[in-house]
Amino acid sequence: MAYVGHVSDPSAQPTTPRGPGRTARRQPAAHPDAGAAQPPARQATPTAPAASVAAAPAAAQAPALGVPIGRIPVVAVSPVVEGGRYPAKASVGERFPVRAKVFREGHDAVNASVILTSPDGVETRVDMTALPPAGLDNWEASVVLDEVGPWTFRVEGWSDPWQTWVHHAEAKLPVGMDVELVCLEGQQVLTAAAAIAEAAGRPGDAALLTGTATALTPDTAPEDLLDIALSRSVRRAMATHGPRELLSPTPDYPVFCDRRRALFSAWYEFFPRSQGAVYDEERERWVSGTFDSSHERLEAAAAMGFDIVYLPPIHPIGTAFRKGPNNTLTPGPGDPGSPWAIGSAEGGHDAIHPDLGGWDDFDRFVARATELGLEVALDLALQASPDHPWVTEHPEWFSLRPDGTIAYAENPPKKYQDIYPINFDRDPEGIYAEVLRIVRLWMSHGVRVFRVDNPHTKPVNFWAWLLAEVRRTDPDVIFLAEAFTKPEMMRTLGKVGYQQSYTYFTWRNEKWELAEYLTEVSQETAHIMRPNFFVNTPDINPTFLQSGLASAFTIRAVLAATMSPTWGVYSGFELLEHEPLRQGGEEYLDSEKYQYRPRDFDAPGNLGLLLGRLNAIRRAHPALQQLRDVTLQHVPDAEIFAFSKTATTSSGDDHVVVVCSLNPYVTRESEVYLDLAAMGLPEDAVLELVDELTGATYHWGARNFVSLSPAAPAHVLSVRAVNGQSLVTGGTGAGR
Template identity: 55%
Template sequence: MTGRFPIEDVSPVVSCGRYPAKAVVGERVPVAARAYREGHDALGCNVVWRGPDGVTRPFTRMRPGEPGQDRWHATIAPDAVGEWTFSVEAFQDPYLTWQNAVTKKIAAGQGAAELANDLAEGARVLDAAAELVPAAERERVVAAAAALRDDDLAPPARVAAALDLADLLWAHPVRELVTAGEEHRVWVDRERALFSAWYEFFPRSEGAVPATVDAPARSGTFATATERLPGVAAMGFDVLYLPPIHPIGRVNRKGRNNALTAGPDDVGSPWAIGAEEGGHDAIHPDLGTPEDFRDFVAAAAEQGLEVAMDLALQCAPDHPWVTEHPEWFTTRADGTIAYAENPPKKYQDIYPLNFDNDPEGIRAEILRVVLHWVGEGIRIFRVDNPHTKPFDFWHWLIAEVKKVDPDVLFLAEAFTRPAIMHGLGKIGFTQSYTYFTWRTSAAEMRAYCEELVAAADYMRPNFWPNTPDILHESLQHGGPPMFKIRAVLAALLSPSWGLYAGYELFEHVARPGAEEYLDNEKYELRPRDWAGAQAQGRSLAPFIATLNRVRRENPALRRLRNLVFHEIDNPALLCWSKHDPETGNTVIVVCSFDPRVVQWGNTTLDMPALGFDWHDRFTVHDELTGTSYDWGQRNAVRLDPYLQPAHVLTVRRPVPPEGPAAAPTGPADLTVEAVPDDLSGGTAPTSPAPKDDDRWTS
């Protein structure tokens, strides 16, 4: 800081400025600082910000926050990808000082003689202001200064024009004794870094033919997987994530359900990367050729899908690196290379990398591999277990890749300790998997989401109800209602969410004693009858498509910082909203956590957070049913897990009536909604189905 006034506690600042804060193009980034001065003269603050092109943008004036706290606030909206910088400036505002003094003195009855110095000082300030305001406003300022010097006018008339300049001189202030704060960094990504809908499938399963007594199994290819793209796009996803597509090791290959011994037809885990056909820069020959992969990526783009690749920095025992660079691995006391372990789990088909023996060599090779795929048109990488590799390596790699292409994004697949997950966000990972799967009550989910909002300057969550590794017990036993509930929570709490294929078919059978799928697709081909399920009404795809449509159509759902929770008197229910002040778009969601019985609740909405006064009334439209309701601060809701486990309500802003206000149509403090009887063509059950087996076929 250089200058006269203290500037403290600036945000967003990550780890004392060691790392840049994060934003996306068009996002309104909140900037705040504490600034104060001696005495009673007025202080002003503004944000100075500079784009990646080095051009300084017009400064943004900051407004004071809660009285007595000396906290100043503004928002900036970056408009380009790259590294931005900002600093906070504090200054003496002579116009506000003059305005405050002269209005009080005139109100106290002081005359022209007593106000002579004040009138002269005001004219001096306006002379300076005339050089700062837009040319179209200059004559107005000059005229106000002349009025202050006109001895023929009474004091109120002399100051009237000058006081009318308050808004103009707020936007174009006279600044004296300017104090410049430290410069801070913000890395700005394209919008997909914050707002995205992911879908994961195994290309080898799409179009695969299972083994028979007469013929071996036949893998799907990029060509057959292309046939699945329209179905994924129809559900509204915009990112298609592929597990590793590289050659799979044959040494220590795992069999079905993670068996230690593989049979002749077992295809192995795609995460056991590398064989005689090549390593991380090669494509499994069963999937096709590099040209086939390029065609697949192009076909996905035609469907509005961006392909994300898996970056798994580990090797099968027969990966070329094992023989070419044995120093990149850890050798045990008996001379063997250590395979991966996460006790009690053992991954005998995988060798983890050792980054310490030849850090320069291994870094250069991994950077080459990543840039190879960037050259093939890949701009998104889902990184497998980044918390098991050195953090300084990731900080370096991500920065080096962004020097080549700043649009490249990295999703951290790290289910680990909170400090490490937050640390990965700070060092450059664009998004992160989260603990969403294991937050199974409304109170837990609210507390966790509030924690994520507090970390929005550097960590962007991506909510996944399932992955190939994770089938939570709530999905194992909750029936189709729970699949809807978890989809609503993931899609509408977080700007980014994702699903692993099979979720829309209610796949829920777990390997006994494990939190993962039986007949896991990681170890075998798993073709699915997508069309048959859709035709028979056994698919959640239309519901998922509705959620993604609502996300696309409502700008408020594209952001994380605007997530606000509202009180509701039933602990089985969660109520939240997102409001976009620029467009006025507002979405309110009430979701049940109970997949078995009907739940009632009464909301108490934070009306200012929705852009309303406390006693306003408004119309909400339920995007899941097409029903509209009249709402206010307090509303009763009824959620049936079988018919409608959630309300997804878009707010319709009231149009001011012409003439006298209409008489209220009901009590102002409670609206009991009508329960539509056409949600499913039947009567809501009053008790849960008797058996889980029945629930899966309902």
């Protein structure tokens, strides 16, 4: 997609109607997945016709370097990713800020607007607001996109003759200075605005402005002149129709608007082979669970309020170098092996492990999930066991060691002898085509969400191409990057198209770490990387949970479910599974990665009700469904963490205050100081709060006392009323 810089013309008038709603249609923008790589030419023996690779979209061009600065300078525009090379992130209904610095020479007033262009070319103008403190030239507009697809935005700076006149009038008229000249200047601006209103089809506004211009005469008392010109109705009309001179637009910058679930979702992970698995005493081996025996777990996930059920790989598993229990190299005859060791004589990534069922069984599983309001996320792990058909059919896809053997995966000191990584630099065209084929195959069976295993170990330009190809035809498909790696790689994967990203949440336990990280994901990286706060994974048994205390699990669940609009749970969390393979390590003892692990999910003391309650609270409160509007709240105690979230909805503002102990062992008590102004509330407000976890009601001001025990380590408080006036936009407080 090419972005053309707009050249300022001092005599130019706006080319779109002046109202704040949708306006003129522009030529629909090309797809904004800038920088998407073309599939490379083959570098090894051809194995498939070149036509098998779908054509990659033309690489988008960033706004040209050296575009002349406008007559009204507009700089430091955000959100802009790599100068506009990649689209910033948004989702349907998400409110996000567009910011810029806008200024000019001298003392005349400037103003600014954001011009949004929808996927079908319709333009919408949203006026910006100057932010305090005055003199720093910071402008901001809060915008909302309402349609999935590629959008663009630009910022238009302009000279504002109306605000210039208001400033002069307020300074001069009260002291009787230059009254006749002030009136003439006001008439000129109002008359110009009336003509704009008339052209926009707003005759009522045009008549109001013409009448106001006529009433501005020097024989009227100066104080009355201000009342006439600055009435609420005149200010409103001028905000819509006031002349915009020296219009200076920036280039168009891309934003891709994903569906709502890309931003707001709750994930539940389980292994179908464990669900319904039984031990056959006669054969002395386990019998795998199946898709059909997993319907019960779908129903449980839906009952707990989850949106997405994520399955580890469901493909055939190799036998060569198969891992036994606890990652040993001595498997028994009945050990199932790691699902990530994909491929056997029974097939590879385009096949289903026969123990789980067949395609009809899988389709029935997806259909049942859909009936329950769930989506099925599938693991996309681009690697192969030594038994994968690729190894014999496409040996050029793998790396060879000097001794002639294929290199297996290593992350020293960890070794994965049962997995061969793919070398994307050997026959890239063939590899690209095969991966796209596999993804589209699973998409055709109802999979619209993929959790991608270790994407940071594959070339970024490959992901840019693949994600662009899928988005081009199926913009509803969501990819989650499981990349626990260096920050720049994680962020770049988000830039090139990943809709969601795993995070460092599982390693953020101290108060200062949580505060720093919440600020990072909600403010610094929100336009490039949507965080998914998983509380645990099959690979990560967090040290915070290894005490096995229910309070520790409750603390981490509350934090994950409220800090991020997307969070996830690996099954076993609700049963307080916590034993590590070794002290100081993060591997689970008897890890499900290497063996069947059927569970009694109805065991006493499980946290299923808590998980369901948290998901119900999230669904009831828009404040918890958004990422960006967060305020850290001050608590002197180093082991109590507090923050608030706010969302503006059509039925009012929604505020949620979270106060959570970080100590699962003892009671913590402290004062909580609420920054009410930062929440958009009066500084002397008295808030009526309901604890959405317990149903208890509190009345708080700016300074409050809390006591958090291991039995009740957190408050999730919704603001029900401010100074006695109802503020409820939702909420399902327990007991109400």
